[in-house]
Amino acid sequence: MVSTRTGRSTPVMEQRGTHQPTPPPAWKPRTDPxxxxxxxxxxxxxxxxxxxxxxxxxxxxxxxxxxxxxxxxxxxxxxxxxxxxxxxxxxxxxxxxxxxxxxxxxxxxxxxxxxxxxxxxxxxxxxxxxxxxxxxxxxxxxxxxxxxxxxxxxxxxxxxxxxxxxxxxxxxxxxxxxxxxxxxxxxxxxxxxxxxxxxxxxxxxxxxxxxxxxxxxxxxxxxxxxxxxxxxxxxxxxxxxxxxxxxxxxxxxxxxxxxxxxxxxxxxxxxxxxxxxxxxxxxxxxxxxxxxxxxxxxxxxxxxxxxxxxxxxxxxxxxxxxxxxxxxxxxxxxxxxxxxxxxxxADPVLDPMDLFTHVYAEQTSQLREQAAQLRAELDAEAEAEAASGAEQER
The missing domain is CATH 3.40.50.970 (Thiamin diphosphate (ThDP)-binding fold, Pyr/PP domains)
Structure with missing residues (x-):
């Protein structure tokens, strides 16, 4: 039919229920299961x-x-x-x-x-x-x-x-x-x-x-x-x-x-x-x-x-x-x-400093800080033990 407003042809509307959709392509699995x-x-x-x-x-x-x-x-x-x-x-x-x-x-x-x-x-x-x-x-x-x-x-x-x-x-x-x-x-x-x-x-x-x-x-x-x-x-x-x-x-x-x-x-x-x-x-x-x-x-x-x-x-x-x-x-x-x-x-010999050795290939600033703190504590403990031993020998 021709539109009286535009003069262009427009398709005739099909009756409800008669339209047949285009079927999808046949599906097949990508791999044979x-x-x-x-x-x-x-x-x-x-x-x-x-x-x-x-x-x-x-x-x-x-x-x-x-x-x-x-x-x-x-x-x-x-x-x-x-x-x-x-x-x-x-x-x-x-x-x-x-x-x-x-x-x-x-x-x-x-x-x-x-x-x-x-x-x-x-x-x-x-x-x-x-x-x-x-x-x-x-x-x-x-x-x-x-x-x-x-x-x-x-x-x-x-x-x-x-x-x-x-x-x-x-x-x-x-x-x-x-x-x-x-x-x-x-x-x-x-x-x-x-x-x-x-x-x-x-x-x-x-x-x-x-x-x-x-x-x-x-x-x-x-x-x-x-x-x-x-x-x-x-x-x-x-x-x-x-x-x-x-x-x-x-x-x-x-x-x-x-x-x-x-x-x-x-x-x-x-x-x-x-x-x-x-x-x-x-x-x-x-x-x-x-x-x-x-x-x-x-x-x-x-x-x-x-x-x-x-x-x-x-x-x-x-x-x-x-x-x-x-x-x-x-x-x-x-x-x-x-x-x-x-x-x-055999009891293993463990070094507390190994806590920081195998964490990162390059230690973070936080780990360096913690390692330094632990090292200071270990050194202080060793000095205290040495002083105590020297005192007992007197």
Whole structure:
């Protein structure tokens, strides 16, 4: 029709309900989610047909590390009862995931442990006395992270995960052949740091591997009260990275899956989320009473799936392990525990001025002022002691 006011043609109004909107373009996912999905059941090697293909030398090495790790946990727990450790979060029952995480890394790679992962740090070669420095109350870390390529043991939940992503991303930008392996418990997956780390890692395709040790409880909170996801490994799909579900008590399976994830990260194929389904045999720490929230029957059920016993059964069945060799491995673990006791029985020599040494590369004016005040107090105390000693000699 023609407008009588303007003389220009205007479209005829369509009847209500007859207009057909232009359909949007067909939507399709940016990434096929199927290859990212974890197996419906935890991946296993020991006790399956896959075990026959496993390298016997590797299995024996894993067994030795498991036995030593079990003895380490027992010794560290005993040290808390003797007052040599303030607190100890045991990994008894989780040794397979701990030692595998350390063994799959190359020398230039970085391990980012949580506070519970001192065994992983020890398996990577860290002096156990230094590994326990934080839990003893001597140091915030107790070792040089750059020397050992082990990030500071982290008490705040999941804060080490974004650090791992940042280091891995920076290494790739610099062209360094470095992979970061970050460890966290099931409770840590409920933290915002977990989300941020996985999101950045996937977007940047950073060479990082996330290992979640799902030991059933975040202190006293069971996994069912933390998430409704089918598994923690399923969370990977939402970020665009593969998720792997593994029997966390099967050291051979853990080593295989983590090795593959590290290879993929090193080859530029991005991050992987690995969930190790395991169980915390001991309490959360020596200060926790686990009987308040779980039954003895539940614990005993998991004892039948003990990682040390699983490996011992496999090796014995294949004729690779006899009583003599078992005793030799146990003796090696006892010698290791004796060295740990000896190291922990020696009182550390601590310099109060170290409070200011490892805070900033360049001290702030406030720290310089505080350091000067402490130095003056220490000097005055030393002079007073010297004067008192001289007075007594007269």
């Amino acid at each position: 199927a290859p990212l999905l974890p197996d419906p059941e935890p991946y296993r090697v020991l006790g399956t047909s896959r075990a026959a293909e496993a390298d016997s030398t590797l299995l024996l090495k894993l067994y030795g590390e498991l036995v030593r790790g079990r003895r380490y946990n027992a010794q560290a727990t005993a040290l808390t009862k003797q007052g040599r450790l303030a607190v100890y979060p045991s990994t008894t029952g989780q040794e397979a995931a701990e030692v595998a995480a350390a063994m799959v890394l190359q020398e230039q790679d970085w391990l980012f442990p949580s506070y519970r992962d001192t065994l992983a740090a020890v398996a990577r070669g860290l002096d156990p006395v230094q590994a326990l420095g934080l839990l003893r109350g001597d140091w915030h870390t107790g070792y040089d992270p750059y020397e050992h390529r082990i990030a500071p043991l982290s008490t705040p939940l999941a804060t080490q995960l974004p650090h791992a992503v940042g280091l891995a991303h920076a290494a790739r930008l610099k062209g360094d052949d470095v992979v970061a392996l970050a460890m966290v418990g099931d409770g840590g997956t409920s933290e915002g740091d977990f989300h941020e780390a996985l999101n950045f890692a996937a977007v940047w395709q950073a060479p990082v591997v996330f290992l979640v040790q799902n030991n059933g409880f975040a202190i006293s909170v069971p996994l069912a009260k933390q998430t409704a996801a089918p598994s923690l490994a399923h969370k990977a799909v939402g970020y665009g990275m593969p998720g792997r579900l593994v029997d966390g008590n099967d050291a051979a399976a853990m080593h295989e899956v983590l090795s593959e994830a590290v290879r993929n990260a090193r080859a530029g194929r991005g991050p992987t989320l690995v969930e190790a389904v395991t169980y915390r045999m001991d309490a959360h720490t020596n200060a926790d009473d686990a009987t308040r929230y779980r039954s003895d029957a539940e614990v005993e059920t998991w004892r039948a799936h003990d990682p040390v016993a699983l490996m011992e059964r496999e090796l014995t069945g294949r004729g690779l392990l006899d009583e003599q060799r078992i005793e030799a491995v146990r003796q090696d673990a006892e010698e290791f525990a004796a060295r740990l006791r000896q190291g922990m029985n």
